[in-house]
Amino acid sequence: MERCFEKISFKQFKKDVKDDKKLYEEYKLPIRKTKHSAGYDFLAIEEFEINPGEIKKIPTGYKAKLPGDEMLVIVVRSSMGFKYNVRATNQVGIIDSDFYNNKDNEGHFYVSLQNEGDKVFKVKKGEAYAQGIFLKYLTCGDEVDTERQGGLGSTNRKEDVK
Numbered sequence: 001m002e003r004c005f006e007k008i009s010f011k012q013f014k015k016d017v018k019d020d021k022k023l024y025e026e027y028k029l030p031i032r033k034t035k036h037s038a039g040y041d042f043l044a045i046e047e048f049e050i051n052p053g054e055i056k057k058i059p060t061g062y063k064a065k066l067p068g069d070e071m072l073v074i075v076v077r078s079s080m081g082f083k084y085n086v087r088a089t090n091q092v093g094i095i096d097s098d099f100y101n102n103k104d105n106e107g108h109f110y111v112s113l114q115n116e117g118d119k120v121f122k123v124k125k126g127e128a129y130a131q132g133i134f135l136k137y138l139t140c141g142d143e144v145d146t147e148r149q150g151g152l153g154s155t156n157r158k159e160d161v162k
Contacts, residue, residue, distance in 0.1 A: 005065075007027075012105065016061075027045045028043050042132065044129055049120050052119065055114045056113055058129065062109065069097075069137060072095035072134055072135075075131060077131055084119070086114065
């Protein structure tokens with residue numbers, strides 16, 4: 001399986017973002033900006049602001065397809081912490097391969113940011129605000145035969161792990 005980013009369906013977009021076909025068609029998938037960039041920049045679907053002390057949950061419009069021994073790590077762009085004191089509320093997001101196309105949300109992942117600075121943090125439509133890095137991981141030989149059934153937080157819900 002080849003790893004890639006995909007847009008969520010328009011049906012999911014309408015549910016999670018807004019009922020706007022033009023907006024859906026024009027937002028871009030993550031990109032690497034340089035030849036040796038590890039991270040794929042997530043580009044804002046729409047302009048947003050985060051006031052000092054505020055937390056904002058940002059829909060990406062993305063899902064990630066990846067092999068079973070890989071994960072997608074989501075972090076803020078380095079400059080955001082240094083320049084604006086903006087950080088991810090969970091510090092590091094982990095997207096497992098079985099999150100893709102789950103029954104709850106198609107694998108649509110969000111980025112939650114907190115502005116701990118003293119100025120309004122503004123991101124224009126199409127600007128990068130976070131990044132995703134694909135990584136292989138190792139296990140210690142344990143056999144786990146359960147499968148994810150749902151979306152965010154579902155591995156803590158008994159009915160969503162079978």
